[in-house]
Amino acid sequence: MNTNKIFKVPVSDLEVHPDVKEKHSPINLDKIEYTMKMFGQQQPITIIVVNKKNYIVDGVLRFMAAQNCGIEKLDCIVKDLADDEIMDFRIRSNQKAKISFLETCHNVEHILNLLGNSQGKKRELMGFEDLESEDNFGSIGKDRFELACIILNLKMSPSTLRKLMTVYWSEKDLPEENQTGVIDLLEKDELSIHKAFSLIKKKEKKLKEKEERRIRDCLRSIENTSYRLYNKSSMFMNEIKDGSVHISVLSGPYYTLKEYRYQGEEPYGQEKTVEEYINKTKLFIRELLKKLTPNGVAVCIIGETYRNGYQGICRKYEAAIEEVGGKILDVDIWEKTNPLRHPHNKHFQPAKESIIIFTKQGADPIFHDQYIKSKTVEEGAKAKYGRKREDGTKNVYLHNDETPITNVFRTPVFNKAEWEGVDPNFKHDAPAPLAVYDRYLKSYSEPGMTFLDIFCGSGQGLISGMRHGLNVIGYDIDPESIEFCQKRIEHELEKRNKPEIKLAA
Ligand SMILES: C[S@@+](CC[C@H](N)C(=O)[O-])C[C@H]1O[C@@H](n2cnc3c(N)ncnc32)[C@H](O)[C@@H]1O
Incomplete structure (x- = not known):
């Protein structure tokens, strides 16, 4: 009889075919018992009938599990097979097509309930x-x-x-x-x-x-922030506690470029030699390092001076920072997209400044990477093939919808609209754009931290600091600048307390 009809056969009437007996292994029997108990018999076993005896040719484990669980009858399919066909049948009946991962997972979900x-x-x-x-x-x-x-x-x-x-x-x-x-x-x-x-x-x-x-x-944006302003030289800052500043962004006078108001008898930036300028710079940086917390970060914006040719100011500035104990994390390039025209000789129109990021020795500063929208991935992340390996296989990596910003920074120079509505008569010779401060405060600070600008000028850093939820401290030797900073901060606080109400369109 060779049919797929299922018969119920008492377990006591079944026995394992001698050819199969030697070949099967009881491995996983406990698991089959478990499924038999939970779900009952899911698949019939296959038997042949020889001399009125029922020999199992496929399904030995289900048979053993039934015996152990006290199941009395098993569903059986009877096949007509010669002895030499039994192993061939077992191989054929175990033939399975590979099922997809999706189907596997769906089935697993079912089994795991x-x-x-x-x-x-x-x-x-x-x-x-x-x-x-x-x-x-x-x-x-x-x-x-x-x-x-x-x-x-x-x-x-x-x-x-x-x-x-x-x-x-x-x-x-x-x-x-x-x-x-x-x-x-x-x-x-x-x-x-x-x-x-x-x-x-x-x-x-x-x-x-x-x-x-x-x-x-x-x-x-919701952090309550405070501010302190000092109209004095920041070469000594006894007003603030050592080790209390988390982040500082500063842009001191560049060497012999601008002549600011109220700079005293020996204006910083107007030294006779670069060496004198760098020596003075060291005093400011040493004092600033003292004020930083052990993991605090300072960011210094500095440009070249082409007086009698290239002076190597940025390079010397970096060396000065290291000499007074600073540890440089990186030097970013700021490319001004609309630089002022300068006379230049035998080299191109300068458009770059250096932004030196440094800490105390041994610091472990916080850092939040920033991202821009990826040009190739719309939303989320996509698995993509990378380069071929030597063995010909391809690496797969995740391409995200955003990529980290780089240490080359491109932005226009300051635009007066940034302090619109405060005091139209105020002038400053060298404000840095808000975007520069925003970039560093976003990455190197947490809301509630303390920010210090030791040459605060028009207050660009202080405003950016407040917008980043920081308590801000500003120093400037120029009283007009400090007066303006005060007005500007109060104006900012007022704006914060009175959210803009827009009419619905
Ligand atoms: C390049 S400007 C800073 C501009 C500022 N970053 C801004 O965005 O407006 C340099 C500032 O340093 C100030 N300054 C010069 N010598 C100083 C000193 N010894 N202590 C504090 N401030 C000083 C100047 O008055 C000037 O406002």
């Missing part, structure tokens, strides 16, 4: 807070993952399966344009589960950082 649960609930049940741990598989437990591997014949460990499920869930509910595409690459066998998991983790980390940035920016 998670269908219909919310993302949050699933995460909690699966112990997602510590996915690298072998000990914590959430309330579902490792056994159940093992069980899913066995039932679905997955050649992977429970922890790999859990990683696969993480990938699946993080992608499945997203609109297609927001998916990374890793599931597709898994299907095409071009990515390992571990790599897919690490890409998804990277994506989640990026999203978390994005959210943190959004919250930080929000807090900056």
Whole structure:
């Protein structure tokens, strides 16, 4: 008889065919028992009938499990097979097409009893807070993952399966344009589960950082801030406590470029030699370093002076900072997109300034990267092929919808509109644009920190500081500048307290 009809046969009437007996292994018997108890017999076993005896040729484990569980009858299909056909049949009947990852994951979800649960609930049940741990598989437990591997014949460990499920869930509910595409690459066998998991983790980390940035920016705008202004030289700042300043952005007089008001008898910046200028600079920087917290950051904007040719001011400035104990983190290039025309000889029109970022020795400053919109990825992150490796395989990486800003900074010079509405008669010879301050305060500060500008001039740094939720301190030797800063800050505070009301269109 060769039919697919299913018969109920008493377990006591069954026995394992002698050819099969030697070849089967009781490995995973406990798991089959478990599924038999939970779901009953899911698949019939195959028998042949020889001399009125029922010999099992496929399904020995289900038979043994039935015996151990006290199941009385089993569904059987009877086949007509000669002895030499038995092994061939077993191989043919175990033939399986590879099922897709999506289908596997869906089936696993079913086995883990998670269908219909919310993302949050699933995460909690699966112990997602510590996915690298072998000990914590959430309330579902490792056994159940093992069980899913066995039932679905997955050649992977429970922890790999859990990683696969993480990938699946993080992608499945997203609109297609927001998916990374890793599931597709898994299907095409071009990515390992571990790599897919690490890409998804990277994506989640990026999203978390994005959210943190959004919250930080929000807090900056509501932080109550204070200000202090000093109309005196910042070469000695006894008014403020040592080790109390978290961030400072400064732009002192450049060497022999501008002559400011009320600079006293020995104006800083008008020294006879570059060496004298640099020596004086060291005094300011030494005092500033004293005022920084151990992890505080100072950012110094400085430009070249082409007097009798190139003077190497920026290079010497850097050396001076190091000589008085500063540790330079980087020197950014600021490219002014609309530089003032200067006479220049045998070199191009200068348009760059240096921005030197430094700390005390041994500092571990905070740093928040900043990003701009990527030109190639619309939204979220996409898995992309990188360069070919030597062995011909291709690396896959995550291309994000935003890329970090670089240490080359392009912006126009100051625009008077930045202090509009304060005092139309006030003039300053060298204000730096707000964008310069914004850039550094955003990255090197947290709301509530203390900001110091030791050459505050028109107060650009102080205003940017307040807008970043910082308590600001300004020094300038010029009384008109300090008076203007006071007006400007009060104006800013007033604006903050009276939110603009716009008529609905
Ligand atoms: C390049 S400007 C700063 C401009 C400022 N960053 C802004 O955006 O308006 C240099 C400033 O340093 C001030 N200054 C010069 N010598 C000083 C000193 N010994 N102590 C404090 N301020 C000084 C000048 O009065 C001038 O306002």
